[in-house]
Amino acid sequence: MYYFIGIKGSGMASLALILHDCGEEVSGSDIEKYIFTQKKLEEHQIPFFAFNKDNIKDGMTVIIGSSFDETNEEVKAAKDNPSVSTFTYAEFLGTLVDKYHSIAVSGTHGKTTTTGMLAHVFAQTRPTGYLIGDGTGVMPKGSKTFILEACEYQRRFLAYHPDYAIILNVELDHVDYYKSMDDYLLAFSQFTKNIKKGLAIFGDEENTRKLTIETPHLFYGVNDNNDVYATNIIEDEKGVSFTCVYKGEKFYDFKLPFYGIHLLYNALGVITIGIMNDMDPETLQDGLATFEGVDRRFNVEEVGDNVYIDDYAHHPTAIKLTIEAAKQKYPNKKVVAIFQPDRFSRIHYFIDMFNDAFKDADAVYLCPFPENAKKEEGIDIDINDLIKRVDGSKICNMKEEDIENLSAEGPAVYLFMSSKDIYKLKDHLKDFQNH
Structure with missing residues (x-):
């Protein structure tokens, strides 16, 4: 029995699916918020639960996600149980390789x-x-x-x-x-x-x-x-x-x-x-x-005169290349770049690179950091600091009025970029424009 603590993590979900394909009994736990990776877990009928130390049973092999340590009750219960084998994600994947x-x-x-x-x-x-x-x-x-x-x-x-x-x-x-x-x-x-x-x-x-x-x-x-x-x-x-x-x-x-x-x-x-x-x-x-791409990497939807692209880009270099790709594929369309940062440390370190990264976009909207973004000690920065560095950029708070502002940019190629769940904003805009 394999049990994943943090099973909705992108690598963890992938590994759980592989063990399931190998005929193993697999389950896990995670936060209750919807994360796109859980769709495949549900399709494969892999059960997952809210964190609870009682989920840890004798004889399990427990794989621990990188975001969790012994402050998590399940991690502590697993490590305190001598009949339970514990691995980090990387350690277990190494044995599979x-x-x-x-x-x-x-x-x-x-x-x-x-x-x-x-x-x-x-x-x-x-x-x-x-x-x-x-x-x-x-x-x-x-x-x-x-x-x-x-x-x-x-x-x-x-x-x-x-x-x-x-x-x-x-x-x-x-x-x-x-x-x-x-x-x-x-x-x-x-x-x-x-x-x-x-x-x-x-x-x-x-x-x-x-x-x-x-x-x-x-x-x-x-x-x-x-x-x-x-x-x-x-x-x-x-x-x-x-x-x-x-x-x-x-x-x-x-x-x-x-x-x-x-x-x-x-x-x-x-x-x-x-x-x-x-x-x-x-x-x-x-x-x-015949390769058709992977989830959240330049996934294109064309609806009427508008194009909606979801991409994982979050580093300035990746953002620049993704905008260039959109321009190549749609040379005669306006490209509207919408970006939500993920880590305060990344934005702080690379902040002077973002103006160049966005320069080929016809319009740029920047979204605030998500509530669960990790704020490292000694870094005091927010989305307004990035807006000041990116010429012509505007704030997008992901509210109804922001959806209306984005819609007014159309018809356009809307390029949504983030390692976070910005695809929800893409779906909201698409629904607003097509219903």
Whole structure:
């Protein structure tokens, strides 16, 4: 019996679903507020409850979410019970990685999308399990390959020893934990020591080239000093096409329905891992071209003259790339960017980068921090500080009058960005405009 404390967490929900697919008995607990990850848990009839120490039973294996410690009554009850085995999320996932031909996807940006993309490609030829940070976990019967998202926060990815890995990029984040770029780089260098067979690493970035890498590896990107690179790149309303070159020779001409240079980079990472695993180019083309995306990553709804896009972007670089992708896909439409920050420390550290991040949007609305946002000691900041830094931005308090103001911007591409539940605001606006 596996019991998850914090089962609605995106990684925790994914892991619970995988164990359920493996035929295990799974349940858990969490806060009562609705979180989008619980939909899949409900669909799979995985029970979850409010926190209560009496939920912990003798003989359970208890997996503890990263947000919880012994101040939580269930965590304390589990650790006080000698018949109960306890693991952190990362510790337990590390044991699962060792049982499969495993591929980990790491980096500051793009992990979730690339993990989904890679899993979809591998599933063209073999049963493939995967764990994605959008609350999706799948382990088909007969799977011998397991693809997982590996987050660097608090060095949790050091619990994994995969056969292969991708490092998508290295740009300082999680500044509540990492206090310097040197320490952030060190964590990724440490991670490369865990990789058993091969690493695909983005080579067009100064930081990735600084890493100390001891495992066999291939660099990829759009510059011709990489082992795998794209040339003859064409980006338009239909997506992107390019010629892939591997070790100086043409590998294949790809044509993909992807928008934004970041998705081209992600696709090149997948192609590089495919090359390492002896995949033929036609399989890579077909798998990439039929990938439809993952939850909360550039999810597009077109209703009448308006377009509603939900995206997880919360770092300035990710915001900038997401706006560029919307502009590429809808070159003749107005793009209205709506953003809700998540961590006070992230906004405080990167505040001078946000004006540039939003500059290509035609209108910018900024929402206050959510009530449950963690406020780190010594950081005194609110949404008005960000509004002062982002030219032309306006406040959106997520109230009825704000919905009316957003609606008046239409017809438009409404781009909702946050790691929090900003999709609720998107649904409210969509209902207001179409009923």
